[in-house]
Amino acid sequence: MKLTVKIAFLAAGLCVALAFSSCGASYNSVKRMQKMEEGVSNPTTVEELSEAIKKYDERALDLVTTQEQVGIWYKILGTRYLDKKMYSEALECFQRAIEYFPDNANLYYYLAVSAGYTAHSALDYAATGTAEASLKQQRYLRLSESAYQRALTIDPKYYRAMYGIGVLYVFELEGEAEKAIPYLEEFLRTQTKDTNGMFLLANAYCQTGELQKAADIYDRIIDLNSNPDLTENARLNKQVVLEALYASN
Numbered sequence: 001m002k003l004t005v006k007i008a009f010l011a012a013g014l015c016v017a018l019a020f021s022s023c024g025a026s027y028n029s030v031k032r033m034q035k036m037e038e039g040v041s042n043p044t045t046v047e048e049l050s051e052a053i054k055k056y057d058e059r060a061l062d063l064v065t066t067q068e069q070v071g072i073w074y075k076i077l078g079t080r081y082l083d084k085k086m087y088s089e090a091l092e093c094f095q096r097a098i099e100y101f102p103d104n105a106n107l108y109y110y111l112a113v114s115a116g117y118t119a120h121s122a123l124d125y126a127a128t129g130t131a132e133a134s135l136k137q138q139r140y141l142r143l144s145e146s147a148y149q150r151a152l153t154i155d156p157k158y159y160r161a162m163y164g165i166g167v168l169y170v171f172e173l174e175g176e177a178e179k180a181i182p183y184l185e186e187f188l189r190t191q192t193k194d195t196n197g198m199f200l201l202a203n204a205y206c207q208t209g210e211l212q213k214a215a216d217i218y219d220r221i222i223d224l225n226s227n228p229d230l231t232e233n234a235r236l237n238k239q240v241v242l243e244a245l246y247a248s249n
Contacts, residue, residue, distance in 0.1 A: 059200055070102025078110060087117035105154040109161050112147035115140045116168060141172050152183075162187040170204050177207035195221050195230050202237065211245040214238075 078093030091114035098107050119140035122133055148165035151158050162183045169180035184201040191197055198217050205214035218238035222231050 019098070032051070058200050067100055071097050075101070075107060075110075082110065082114065085117075085168065087114050090114040091118050100189070103154055105158050105161070108147045108151035108154070109158065110165065112144045112161070112164055112168075114165075115144035115147060116172065119144070119172070141168065144168055144218070145173070157190070159187050159191055163191075163194075163200070166200050166204070170200055170207070177204045178203045181208070193224060193226070195224065199230075199234075199237075202241075206241060211248070213239045215245065222248040 064099060070214040074093045075099035078090045078097060081087070081090035091111060094107055094111040094114055098104070098111065101107055119137045122140060145165065145168055148161045148168065151161040152165070152192065155161075166180040166187065169176045169178075169183075173179075181201065181204050184197060184204060187197050188194065188201065198221050202214040202217040205211070215238050218234040218241065221234035222238070225231055225238040
């Protein structure tokens with residue numbers, strides 16, 4: 001909480017004193033403030049112009065560096081909130097961090113994770129019996145989806161985002177397991193021994209009726225034989241899948 005206060009105070013201070021930072025002032029605002037501070041409002045000679053440009057650009061660089069630091073603080077605070085399972089607070093921090101670093105795939109990934117967990121807390125606390133809570137939950141889930149997609153647009157090989165969006169489609173967004181399949185297949189091309197990813201892909205195959213593919217995935221898990229409990233789960237799941245497959249033929 002103390003860190004939150006410090007960040008908010010710093011951002012407010014920058015807006016008042018420097019007309020710059022997360023409050024949206026432009027590079028031109030820096031130059032207007034610099035004009036007042038440095039007393040070079042009407043340079044005319046080559047020397048005056050060169051000195052004015054140097055002063056303006058140095059100040060602008062300093063302020064850009066300060067902005068970057070604030071963005072980093074929001075990212076750090078967001079990860080702290082994630083560690084403490086304070087997901088809505090983490091979500092807000094990552095949203096603010098993205099304002100400073102809009103092309104950072106990691107921030108979108110963390111935002112997606114935070115939004116997914118926040119969706120679970122979107123309950124009908126007022127007990128109104130309306131659909132408002134469900135709609136709120138769906139909005140968070142769609143935010144999570146778009147954040148994962150943005151992370152993968154920035155970094156198409158970001159395997160953690162592939163797995164995350166796979167979980168979202170298989171377990172959170174009803175009836176959308178088919179969308180998970182290409183992400184999880186790509187995930188397993190590089191994470192070849194990740195049994196969690198294999199179980200997830202097998203689940204997606206089952207939900208979409210591709211039972212033989214699911215059975216093949218369970219065989220892969222059994223062949224790895226890295227964990228007796230996982231192997232047994234895969235064997236049991238394969239048996240259920242094959243029974244359903246034979247029954248449908």
